[in-house]
Each structure stands twice: as C-alpha cells, then as structure tokens.
Amino acid sequence: MIRPHNRVDLEPTRTARLSGVSTQVAVSYSVGEVSSQVGLSAHTLRWYEQVGLLDPVDRDTAGRRRYDDEDLGRLRFLLKLRSTGMPVRDMIRYVELARDGEHTVAERLAILVEHRERVMAQIEGLQEDLKIINYKIDLYSDEVT
Numbered sequence: 001m002i003r004p005h006n007r008v009d010l011e012p013t014r015t016a017r018l019s020g021v022s023t024q025v026a027v028s029y030s031v032g033e034v035s036s037q038v039g040l041s042a043h044t045l046r047w048y049e050q051v052g053l054l055d056p057v058d059r060d061t062a063g064r065r066r067y068d069d070e071d072l073g074r075l076r077f078l079l080k081l082r083s084t085g086m087p088v089r090d091m092i093r094y095v096e097l098a099r100d101g102e103h104t105v106a107e108r109l110a111i112l113v114e115h116r117e118r119v120m121a122q123i124e125g126l127q128e129d130l131k132i133i134n135y136k137i138d139l140y141s142d143e144v145t
Helices: 031-038 042-050 069-083 088-100 102-144
Strands: 013-018 021-026
Touching (some): 031 042, 031 069, 042 069, 069 088
C-alpha cells in the first residue's frame, strides 16, 4: 500500500505541564477561525455540514459551532479533492463510505484511484497547453529581440 510521504501533522491536542503532570487540552476553532484557515466562507462550512461532508460539528454553550482538528483535517483533504475537480457527489460518497468503516476501504480506494486518473489526464492536457503557450512566448521573444 502506498502511503503519502509528506503527511500533514494536524496536532490534535496540545499538552500542558502542571507540576510534572501532563494534561490534554482539547483545541477547538470558531467558524471564523476555520474559515480563515481553509479559505471557505462560513456559509460554505455550514453547507459542508448540511450535505454530510462534515460530521455534525460540536457546539459551545451559546450554540456556536466549534470545530476540532479532525474536522480541519477532513476539510483540508476534501478541499484537495475539490480543487482537483472531484464532483461533490463523489466527495459525499467517499465520506459516507469512510463513515461506514473499514469494510469500505476497497471502494474508497477505487474512488481515489479513478479520481487520480482524471487528475493525471488533466495534468497531461495542461502540459500540452503549456507547450503551445511556450511556443508563442518564444515566437514573440524572437520578434522583440
């Protein structure tokens, strides 16, 4: 199994020392903090939750959403899928499968492999487009000099 070599360390908890005793302090983020970290609007974050891309987000005593590092990690992964052109319906299917547990690994793998093939085809197309752009740049550069 191929594993990414540059995994993102999301630092799920912060450790505080008190008289030699280690305590875990849960980290949570407001909608605004998450919005600025991942580049999505508050409206889009709520929509991600509504369509099931995110699990229901915890709330503080005033009823405001509080995201944790697991939510941020999932958002960052989903944004990579989205920025590379994965349709939202496929993202939703992937998340549903992940929620269903380990017996869905093969189907999740198939979704990601198929998406990777589409991304690689996009990259090939962009490389061909870049060749034409470079050709024109060279042409114009010759005319200018």
